[in-house]
Amino acid sequence: MSAFVGKYADELIKNAKYIATPGKGILAADESTGTIGKRLSSINVENVESNRQALRELLFTSPDALTYLSGVILFEETLYQKTADGRPFVDVLLEANVLPGIKVDKGVVDLSGTNGETTTQGLDGLGARCAAYYKVGARFAKWRAVLKIGPTEPSELSIQQNAQGLARYAIICQENGLVPIVEPEILTDGSHDIKKCAYATEMVLAAVYKALNEQHVLLEGTLLKPNMVTPGSDSPKVTPEEIAEYTVTALRRTVPAAVPGVVFLSGGQSEEEATVNLNAMNKLEVLKPWTLSFSFGRALQSSTLKTWGGEKENVAAAQAGFLARCKANSEATLGKYGGDGAGGLASESLYVEGYKY
Amino acid sequence: MSCYKGKYADELIANATYIGTPGKGILAADESTGTIGKRLSSINVENTESNRRALRELLFCTPGAMQYLSGVILFEETLYQKTAAGKLFVDVMKEAKVLPGIKVDKGTVELPGTNGETTTQGLDGLGARCAQYYSAGARFAKWRAVLKIGPNEPSQLAINENAYGLARYAMICQENGLVPIVEPEILVDGPHDINKCADVTERVLAACYKALNDHHVLLEGTLLKPNMVTPGSDSKKVAPEVVAEYTVRALQRTMPSAVPAVVFLSGGQSEEEATVNLNAMNQYKGKKPWSLSFSFGRALQQSTLKAWAGKDENVKKAQEAFLARCKANSEATLGKYQGGGSLSEGASESLHVKDYKY
Numbered sequence: 001m002s003a004f005v006g007k008y009a010d011e012l013i014k015n016a017k018y019i020a021t022p023g024k025g026i027l028a029a030d031e032s033t034g035t036i037g038k039r040l041s042s043i044n045v046e047n048v049e050s051n052r053q054a055l056r057e058l059l060f061t062s063p064d065a066l067t068y069l070s071g072v073i074l075f076e077e078t079l080y081q082k083t084a085d086g087r088p089f090v091d092v093l094l095e096a097n098v099l100p101g102i103k104v105d106k107g108v109v110d111l112s113g114t115n116g117e118t119t120t121q122g123l124d125g126l127g128a129r130c131a132a133y134y135k136v137g138a139r140f141a142k143w144r145a146v147l148k149i150g151p152t153e154p155s156e157l158s159i160q161q162n163a164q165g166l167a168r169y170a171i172i173c174q175e176n177g178l179v180p181i182v183e184p185e186i187l188t189d190g191s192h193d194i195k196k197c198a199y200a201t202e203m204v205l206a207a208v209y210k211a212l213n214e215q216h217v218l219l220e221g222t223l224l225k226p227n228m229v230t231p232g233s234d235s236p237k238v239t240p241e242e243i244a245e246y247t248v249t250a251l252r253r254t255v256p257a258a259v260p261g262v263v264f265l266s267g268g269q270s271e272e273e274a275t276v277n278l279n280a281m282n283k284l285e286v287l288k289p290w291t292l293s294f295s296f297g298r299a300l301q302s303s304t305l306k307t308w309g310g311e312k313e314n315v316a317a318a319q320a321g322f323l324a325r326c327k328a329n330s331e332a333t334l335g336k337y338g339g340d341g342a343g344g345l346a347s348e349s350l351y352v353e354g355y356k357y
Numbered sequence: 358m359s360c361y362k363g364k365y366a367d368e369l370i371a372n373a374t375y376i377g378t379p380g381k382g383i384l385a386a387d388e389s390t391g392t393i394g395k396r397l398s399s400i401n402v403e404n405t406e407s408n409r410r411a412l413r414e415l416l417f418c419t420p421g422a423m424q425y426l427s428g429v430i431l432f433e434e435t436l437y438q439k440t441a442a443g444k445l446f447v448d449v450m451k452e453a454k455v456l457p458g459i460k461v462d463k464g465t466v467e468l469p470g471t472n473g474e475t476t477t478q479g480l481d482g483l484g485a486r487c488a489q490y491y492s493a494g495a496r497f498a499k500w501r502a503v504l505k506i507g508p509n510e511p512s513q514l515a516i517n518e519n520a521y522g523l524a525r526y527a528m529i530c531q532e533n534g535l536v537p538i539v540e541p542e543i544l545v546d547g548p549h550d551i552n553k554c555a556d557v558t559e560r561v562l563a564a565c566y567k568a569l570n571d572h573h574v575l576l577e578g579t580l581l582k583p584n585m586v587t588p589g590s591d592s593k594k595v596a597p598e599v600v601a602e603y604t605v606r607a608l609q610r611t612m613p614s615a616v617p618a619v620v621f622l623s624g625g626q627s628e629e630e631a632t633v634n635l636n637a638m639n640q641y642k643g644k645k646p647w648s649l650s651f652s653f654g655r656a657l658q659q660s661t662l663k664a665w666a667g668k669d670e671n672v673k674k675a676q677e678a679f680l681a682r683c684k685a686n687s688e689a690t691l692g693k694y695q696g697g698g699s700l701s702e703g704a705s706e707s708l709h710v711k712d713y714k715y
Contacts, residue, residue, distance in 0.1 A: 002559035003610065202359035206570035213563035219610050249615075253360070253576050257644045258609040289614050289646040 004216040008177040012221025013260075015099060015139050016179045019223060020261025020291040023330050024070035026181075028265075028297035029056060030103035030142065032075055039301075045310035053081050058308060059301070060089055062319040066096035068330035073101040073142050073181075073295070079133065090137035101140040101181070102133045104169070108146055117158040120145050120165050123172070130176035140179035142225070142295075143169040147186045149200050149232065154186070159207045167211035174218055181263065181295065183225035184208050188267050189353060190232035198229045198246045205254035219258040225265055225295050226251075228277055233268065233351055240280035247277075248284050248292075257289035264292070266299030268351025271325055272339075274299040275332045282335035293333045300325050303345030321345075361573040365534040369578025370617075372456060372496050373536045376580060377618025377648040380687050381427035383538075385622075385654035386413060387460035387499065389432055396658075402667035410438050415665060416658070417446055419676040423453035425687035430458040430499050430538075430652070436490065447494035458497040458538070459490045461526070465503055474515040477502050477522050480529070487533035497536035499582065499652075500526040505544045506557050506589065516564045524568035531575055538620065538652065540582035541565050545624045546711055547589035555586045555603045562611035576615040582622050582652050583608075585634055590625060590709050597637035604634075605641050605649075614646035621649070623656030625709025631656040632685045632694055639692035650690045655708040657682050 019026065031039065036055070037047035045051050056078050060066070072093055079102055082088050090100045104126060108118035120143060130141065145162035147154040166182050173180035184204050186197065205226065212219065229246040231238055251262060266274040274296060281292050294300075300322070308318035325346070331337040376383065388396065393412075394404035402408050413435050417423070429450060436459055439445050447457045461483060465475035477500060487498065502519035504511040519541060527537035541561050543554070562583065569576065586603040588595055608619060623631040631653060638649050651657075660682070665675035682704070688694040 002556045002563075199359045202570065206359075206567055210563055210567040213559065213611065252615040253613050254570070256610050256612065257614055257646050258606070287614060287646050289644045 002213060002216055003218040004171060004174065005218060006175055008174065009218060009221065011177060012174055012179050012218060016221050016223055017260045019070045019099060019140065019179065019263070020293065021070050022291055022333055024068060025294035025296070025329055025333060026071040026073060026101070026263050027059065027069050027300055028073045028295050029059060029078065029301070030073040030075045031297065033077065039305060040310070043305055043309050049077070051310065052077070055305070055308070056081065056089065057083050058315055058318055059304070059322060060092050062322045065319070065323045065326045066093070066098050068326040069098050071099040071101050071140060073103055075103055079136055079138060094137060099139045100137050101142060102138040102178070104129060104133070104141045104173070105143040111158060111161060114155055114158060115150060115153060117148065117153060117155060118146055119158070119161040123165070123168055126169065126172045127176055130173055130178050134177040138178060140181060140223070141173045142181040142183060144183045144185060147184065147200070147204055149186060149190050149192050149196060154200055154204065159204055163204070163207040163211040166208055167215040167217060170212060170217045170222060171215045174221055179221055179223060181223045181225045182208060182212070183265065185265055185267070186227050188227070188230060188233045188351070191234040192232040193235055194229060194231045194238055194242065194246055197231065198250050201226065201229050201250045202253055205250065209254060209256060219256055220260065222259060224255060224259055224262045226262065227267055228264055233353070240277045243277045244280035244284045248281055248286060248288060251290070252286070252288070255290060259290050261291040261293055263295035266294070266296045266350070268349060269299060270349050271299045271302055271346040275328045275337055276339065278329065279332035279335055279337040282333060291333070294329045296329065298350040300329070302348065302350055306345055359570060359573055360575040361528065361531065362575060363532055365531065366575060366578065368534060369531055369536050369575060373578050373580055374617045376427045376456060376497065376536070376620070377650060378427050379648055379690055381425060382651035382653070382686055382690060383428040383430060383458070383620050384416065384426050384657055385430045385652050386416060386435065386658070387430040387432045388654065390434065396662060397667070400662055400666045406434070408667065409434070412665070413438065413446065414440050415672055415675055416661070416679060417449050419679045422676070422680045422683045423450070423455050425683040426455050428456040428458050428497060430460055432460055436493055436495060451494065456496045457494050458499060459495040459535070461486060461490070461498045461530070462500040468514060468518065471512055471515060472507060472510060474505065474510060474512060475503055476515070476518040480522070480525055483526065483529045484533055487530055487535050491534045495535060497538060497580070498530045499538040499540060501540045501542060503542050503544065504561060506547050506549050506553060511543070511557060511561065516561055520561070520564040520568040523565055524572040524574060527569060527574045527579060528572045531578055536578055536580060538580045538582045539565060539569070540622065542622055542624070543584050545584065545587060545590045545709065548591040549589040550592055551586060551588045551595055551599065551603055554588065555607050558584065558586050558607045559610055562607065566611060566613060576613055577617065579616060581612060581616055581619045583619065584624055585621055590711070597634045598641070600634045601637035601641040605638055605643050605645060608647070609644055612647065616647055618648040618650055620652035623651070623653045623708070625707060626656060627707050628656045628659055628682055628704040632689045633696055635686065636689035636692060636694035639690055648690070651686045653686065657686070659706065659708055660704050
């Protein structure tokens, strides 16, 4: 076949399928030191290693929350951190049947000659880094490519560069035992309508799967982390059912059935919005040969963060909030979310213009 | 969305979906005048218009056969022909709920600088021709691209040329109300093993779907007519279950689920082989978000042709043979074919002709 079947093939297929288990999803807790700093400062907490450790311990030890997760994406620092009583986070996760994942890209750089479009770096020495992460317990990886919609965007160059970068990253991961999450995020920024987003998403995803095929990536051992198809941030909102229809149609037109699961990013959506949209997709009565789940960062942590405020005495309440979001999104993957998690912090938009991780 | 949704969009989607109805498939009766001549001469029948007409009438009027067909691909001449009693063939089909289709390509030409690789012609004036065919009752079209496997084949040039030719053809069809059957046939000729065929098939199909996306083709209103994934003609045969596994996997890796159905070509397989392989695919336990059916030419007509031999008194016998193959393949689309039984003469005969030219 045209796919590379190396020594990790069976394991990759098994792990990708596991992550895509209906009822489970991914917590994206891989904020870089700079990015987590912004989060911490928003609740007046100092950006020091012990605070970053405390936040992640709060999340990973939330009673019962891990039953709703199949994976957690970590930043490199976190991969080597421990609980206050000395247990490696990786072990905490593995014991709860949650696969540890690792962010492996090194951020974006501008593509000269374009209107602010970017490509993602991180390929140099990636193989060795992946092998080291695998040794420590990581079983999947994530690489974020970023595209935008504008009068002449996404340009052909940006689509090609980002698709090829994702494909090279993906095969290197598979050579080293990590399931690659392929993330071609098309930012919501802009005044375009949902049709334009659908157009761009279908073009980008087609290019991504062509590139994966060229690089001999084993699709059965990958996952896709796309944006949902929505109107632009400056455009009127539409119903969850409309988002569901456009999104699933885009996937049906571009994502081969060999891919076991799609784990959506939340972009700037509020916690509740993201859950309700995911729920609508899973209720849609049309043939979907991959599971539809979540890989949420802000949309799982935002209200938890606020409730914590950096105070030990708030940990239990914060953990209860986190559990509620995990459960809500688990129900959404089964099309069974009743909407009871709405209101308050959960409905707050998390959109930041020109968002940089 | 990135696809073009013109005035025929809903009709294209409905027709493509209908053709993929489980239990039904396509009879490829679109042999050009030259090609049908070879078939007729193999049974010592003269290649005249009336003989060509008689053969097609035999097929289209076989009692009970049309229920197993959702479409018939015709050559241009046949689109305008009638039964002996004066009824248009397209009307015979319409009454039997069978969609008439039309071959629209104009054959292959060589790509200079390659080792005998080809591209397919027929784009000039294609829009106008499609519109005319639609007026005459056609509702789907077919265009055959041909690739081969060799030490350096298929070349990137051959893959690109054929993929983009198919995509242009597909778009033009949709603009004019015809569901395009996309046919990127990779010839079975060669000593390669099934892994090589799978590798090539996956690369070719990936290129096709990228091209279709680039050209804004509405996938929900198309069909795919690929080769099954098999060992080369000079290589050892494998079990139908193996053909099924490799073929379905290749499709899982390349074909978006928006495409409603796959209608396999039979290549050089015998009638029985083609049916048994199709059956195995429908029994295979794996993700198959599209229906898997047939678009057979030789593999539906071979024994019928032999039984007829051009004689009126053999028509009934020939029609029985045709009905049997239609029913067998219908069962195969449901994974229910029992196999063998009393095969007509010729049903097990390999139909492989090296470097086959239509």
